Amino acid sequence: xxxxxxxxxxxxxxxxxxxxxxxxxxxxxxxxxxxxxxxxxxxxxxxxxxxxxxxxxxxxxxxxxxxxxxxxxxxxxxxxxxxxxxxxxxxxxxxxxxxxxxxxxxxxx
Amino acid sequence: xxxxxxxxxxxxxxxxxxxxxxxxxxxxxxxxxxxxxxxxxxxxxxxxxxxxxxxxxxxxxxxxxxxxxxxxxxxxxxxxxxxxxxxxxxxxxxxxxxxxxxxxxxxxxxxxxxxxxxxxxxxxxxxxxxxxxxxxxxxxxxxxxxxxxx
Numbered sequence: 001x002x003x004x005x006x007x008x009x010x011x012x013x014x015x016x017x018x019x020x021x022x023x024x025x026x027x028x029x030x031x032x033x034x035x036x037x038x039x040x041x042x043x044x045x046x047x048x049x050x051x052x053x054x055x056x057x058x059x060x061x062x063x064x065x066x067x068x069x070x071x072x073x074x075x076x077x078x079x080x081x082x083x084x085x086x087x088x089x090x091x092x093x094x095x096x097x098x099x100x101x102x103x104x105x106x107x108x109x
Numbered sequence: 110x111x112x113x114x115x116x117x118x119x120x121x122x123x124x125x126x127x128x129x130x131x132x133x134x135x136x137x138x139x140x141x142x143x144x145x146x147x148x149x150x151x152x153x154x155x156x157x158x159x160x161x162x163x164x165x166x167x168x169x170x171x172x173x174x175x176x177x178x179x180x181x182x183x184x185x186x187x188x189x190x191x192x193x194x195x196x197x198x199x200x201x202x203x204x205x206x207x208x209x210x211x212x213x214x215x216x217x218x219x220x221x222x223x224x225x226x227x228x229x230x231x232x233x234x235x236x237x238x239x240x241x242x243x244x245x246x247x248x249x250x251x252x253x254x255x256x257x258x259x
Binding site: 019020032034056059060061062063064065066067068069070071072074075076077078079080081 | 204
């Protein structure tokens with residue numbers, strides 16, 4: 001889906017050892033597979049983001065498995081302890097296998 | 110909304126669970142499916158209360174997006190941390206909402222999400238620690254407009 005646009009908020013700077021808060025949101029309908037098409041009465045097939053992963057300098061720091069009970073435009077907020085400067089990589093996986101991703105840099109002093 | 114046979118059954122099961130709520134505060138749950146999910150997640154341990162704190166609104170006007178967050182007390186060091194937290198919405202057609210996996214690099218075992226809730230029901234959060242112990246917290250949320258379609 002072309003409309004899946006990730007948005008992530010990571011502080012630009014932090015002190016060594018700080019626990020920072022990261023906010024992520026991706027625009028996605030999260031079709032639960034339980035809704036019916038109003039015209040045909042048939043079920044609309046499930047299509048959700050089923051996995052989210054956050055990596056820091058290549059190491060996984062947080063991940064989540066999501067189910068249809070997660071709202072549309074899934075919002076996830078979590079924490080990471082940073083000891084060095086580096087790059088966060090965020091990946092969302094769709095039911096059809098497509099992946100959406102974005103990266104953010106942080107400077108740690 | 111038409112009440113199907115399945116929903117009638119679920120309502121009955123819910124009523125029974127509600128009746129026994131007073132005596133079994135930590136383990137009285139609404140359906141066998143969620144009981145099994147928790148048992149599988151806990152890996153044979155009995156979930157204890159404490160350490161995990163679930164936060165959700167008492168009344169959710171819109172069941173389509175209910176903000177839910179949790180924190181787990183843990184030093185989050187290399188040998189003592191929270192491995193994963195599962196969230197269940199016991200009254201949803203599929204109770205499991207998601208599983209959140211932490212690492213010592215998380216610094217703090219806390220996360221927030223927004224979830225769908227079909228009706229007024231209990232939310233449950235279960236945390237699994239690196240030493241295998243399991244903690245549980247529960248909260249009832251009143252839902253004005255259900256958020257699961259159909």
